[in-house]
Amino acid sequence: MKKLFLLLNVVIFSLFIQACTDHLEPVSEPRSFSSEPFVTGLKYPIGMAMDDVGNLWVTEAGSGSGTDGSVAMITPSGHKTTFVTGLQSLMREGSIEGISHLVYKNGKLYFLHGSNGMLYTADVAGFKPGDAAVNLSDIPSQDLGTFVRSLALTDPLNSNTYHLTFGPDEHMYVVDAGSNAIIKRDKGTGALTLFAHFPNVAQNVEAVPTGIAYDGNRFLVSTLTGFPFQEGNAKIFQVEKNGTVSEYKTGFTTLTGITLSANNKPIVIQHGVFGPQGFGAKTGRVLDENGKTLLGDISRPTDIIRANEKTYFLLSYADGTITKLSY
Template structure:
């Protein structure tokens, strides 16, 4: 994610209204503030003490795989490529183990922001990891909790930045690239939401990348008071819904409230609007039969104080209406769907993984 280069369904309405009433009447916390429970919603912390938790996946054994972004703090040689990103494995009983270490982490030269280990995708025995400039590929079929962690330096990888930053893009005059999130398309290829290039990148094979679509900038409603006349889209996640890709946008600085858009992108690259009126979106998953579920990172941003604390949300959307499922979250980043009423969520603000269950 980065700053600008310059610095619900009508037939469910009664049920949803009832849910909101119950939410405000019955929300409660346990003694450790780990659980929020209502008759229909439970939020439980399953892991804490993580350092910059970002991407999340699960496997058939019930393990949770989470990335830690790293720090990009210069070392003694003033090398900003600190390479201390990780993938950790969390067992069903909550034990944490390093699974992949020494993943690339550095400060982006265009935004000065951390470009560390972000999202992951498990495809059978293969774990794809986006970190720094690179797409890493790790075969995890034989990895067991407690094994010596895999070293990123020994893994096959591809320099996405080197390729994408050279592609001609009207939306990327600074030749930036920040491969941030990814999914598998109907053709079996990988599709990457590039938050630096403001584009969806199609990986056809090893080191074979093309641009599927550019995501346009939008007018900045806070100009001239804050920021420039336009705001970058900053695509943050991508989901194939069976017909097209749905892509969320964070928007760049000054992160204007209500201006984040979910885009719909056809397999041929045609871009249209799926849903407007949202704020700082960072992920999207299948949801249930009627709605997709998106994560709002925060409700507002101020240069002096940053993102509003504990203002993140999970929000239902069907392309027309939106309804809050859960709010008061501490900077959610990624969602992993378990089934149509259960999700794991990484929360960057408090270094946790939470389990959200909605009946």
């Protein structure tokens, strides 16, 4: 009887160890992505986020003239419903811009209008496919741009609140591409402070941060770089919890977004290679942290997010599409 009891304990312990080992086994990093179309017909999409039930929320820059910048919800089956429109759409240096990126947390959607420096906080918990769009005037907003310009980080003064995430103690951290900075927004009071400032990536070439991700210990930030967008000038910076900035990886070109793999490794997107006629056709790429191409021949990507361990979604600004990536 004692032997049987001992044998059962050994079996149970072995199963426990195996279960723990299986659980702790790391997810493999992508070596390449396969892609399939998911959504088409978007109006110059910029940013993308996913909510708790798998809906994608996407910002669309619009026509470049007027107030048709918008935010839309897209269901897992690809059905699109406009959540809000009426945001200013601008044409600047050949690109349509205005509204920028967004993030979802606990039933609320936070989205930025970079050109106007505004942060909007929308309650989307009850919004359903097919619902009528809400009024922009009914969404609470906060002016970030005025604060950024007051810091006088650039000459002439510049601000473009572009990307955002949540970090330590659930405070919000906003990347400003115009001032090459990260602004911290206090969770409780909404108070704004300068958290970090990025150095030039080359002589007289600004960093132009475009994406931010928090891995639980530090922030990782992608950079576009300023004109003339030379190949190899873009970097991934790391920013410690105290705001200290250092280089993480170098040698990239025109990065416009960053996400983290299941193992918290950065995956970035190259907007394109810039030449006499602007960004070359199909020169966008998805890259790992070492610069290896995971997917090429992309038209000016502006965002990438991870949906689960091995599935990602990619935005193409030029094609107006969302593509599903997997490996």
